[in-house]
Structures are given as structure tokens and as C-alpha cells.
Amino acid sequence: MIETSKVDLKLSNKSIFVFDIDGVIRDVSGSYRRALADTVEHFVKTLTNSDYRPTPEEIDDLKAEGLWNNDWEASQEMIARYLHRLGKEIPIAYEEIVSFFQSRYRGLNSDWSDGYIATEPLIATSAYFQELTIAGISWGFFSGATRASASYVLQRLAIDLPILIAMEDAAGKPDPTGLLLATKQIEQKQGGVANTIVYAGDTVADMLTVVKARDFDPSYRYVAVGVIPPHVSPDLRDRYASLLKENGADLVLNSVLELTPQLNLLQSSAS
Numbered sequence: 001m002i003e004t005s006k007v008d009l010k011l012s013n014k015s016i017f018v019f020d021i022d023g024v025i026r027d028v029s030g031s032y033r034r035a036l037a038d039t040v041e042h043f044v045k046t047l048t049n050s051d052y053r054p055t056p057e058e059i060d061d062l063k064a065e066g067l068w069n070n071d072w073e074a075s076q077e078m079i080a081r082y083l084h085r086l087g088k089e090i091p092i093a094y095e096e097i098v099s100f101f102q103s104r105y106r107g108l109n110s111d112w113s114d115g116y117i118a119t120e121p122l123i124a125t126s127a128y129f130q131e132l133t134i135a136g137i138s139w140g141f142f143s144g145a146t147r148a149s150a151s152y153v154l155q156r157l158a159i160d161l162p163i164l165i166a167m168e169d170a171a172g173k174p175d176p177t178g179l180l181l182a183t184k185q186i187e188q189k190q191g192g193v194a195n196t197i198v199y200a201g202d203t204v205a206d207m208l209t210v211v212k213a214r215d216f217d218p219s220y221r222y223v224a225v226g227v228i229p230p231h232v233s234p235d236l237r238d239r240y241a242s243l244l245k246e247n248g249a250d251l252v253l254n255s256v257l258e259l260t261p262q263l264n265l266l267q268s269s270a271s
Contacts, residue, residue, distance in 0.1 A: 015196040021143040023202035023229035031116035035105040069205040135261040174208035207248035226252040
């Protein structure tokens, strides 16, 4: 059973919600993760003539290490580990890996219409964010995706001029700099100072980002909300939830849509 928080206490309007995007706002199992598997498969075949394609579980295991939030770097690492098992070093440049990955994820057309990104199902809705605003919750985004990719999905949600810290703007997770940059920009936009930061993400790196933020800037109260991404099969969801909690999640939800102002997040994070 995935643990969700109790309902009773509303968060104050001094709370800020910051969202990861991939696996939380959009389903990337058929896009980023597919491009990652394609990339590993392609270079392993090219370099060794072996047929190997990483499974979703193998990708999860890699990301559970908390170091591979960037899917380009994750692709490179999986290729390197496969070659290492054969006693070989990786002979290709990182830029080649990125280029191939992007050819699958964005496609070859300038409007990305032939890329996997064009087929990503949305998890969140425009109405969800409107409801947060009506409830007095300020919100924004901190994502390891490129600004162009993150903006692409936010435009689909009709979110105008979002607060967004993307790959180009800060160090990769679990470095907490991007989370705090997003928070400061949200505060500036709203003209006030927050006392609570709620960060919703779907990976170990997301949870560790909150853990590190507590030491980096203890002036805020932090709530780490784990979200089970869509690619996790029902029989593995409890295991995935436990992994997030072991790495700092204060609570774990089945969907970001369950993260509402009515959830008793503060009590859950204290328990």
C-alpha cells in the first residue's frame, strides 16, 4: 500500500510547491527512458556487435544510486558498465551519445514532431495548477531536463511564464542549488517569503536534493514528496515507494494529482 498523508490540515499561503517534471508532470517511460534504452542498445551493438537493451528495472536500479538523474550521463554510464564487463573502455565521446539520444528524443524535424517527446502523455493538468493558485499555494519547477524540453511540456499545459530552473540553470541533482533558486524566484514573483518548501519528485536524486537542501539552507521547513512514476508496474510500486522513503521521502503518492493543499504534509513530515 502506497503511503499517503492524512487529510485535515491545510498548508499556509507561505508554502511553496516545487515540481520535478519528468515522471511527475509528464510520463517519460516512452520518451526519455525509451531514448536511453535505444542509445545504450545502439552503442553496445556498434562497439561489440552484442544485442543488449537495458530493461526498465535496470534503469531504475541505476537511478536508485542517486547519481544519474541526467539521462545522457545515465546512457553513457550504462554503456561504460557493459563494456567494462567485457574488459573494454568506452571509446566514444560523450557528445556522440548526446547527439544520438537527442535524435530519438527530439527527432530530426525542427518542430520535434517525429521525436518521442511528441508522444509524451501528460500526468498533471492545467486545472490542477489553477487549483493550487486559488488555494494560495505558490508553485514552480526544478527539472533536470533541458529548458527547451521542459518548456515544451509546460506550454502544453498552458502555463504562461512559469518559474522554471532547468538543466542549464543549476548543477544537477542531488545538488540543492536549483531547488533553492526556484524557491527564491517564486518568492520574488509573489512578493513574500516562504516558510515551507514542498518538493515533488520521482527519483532517489530528487529526495536526496531535499535532504541536502536542509543542510544548505535550514531557514526553510522542507517536505520531500515522492511520486511513483507511471512506468513502475503495480507489483513493484511498494518496493519503489520504500526506496524513495529510505532516501528521504516524507511521504509517497501514486500521482502528483494527490498532492493537494488539503494534505496534512506537515504532520506526515514530522512523523
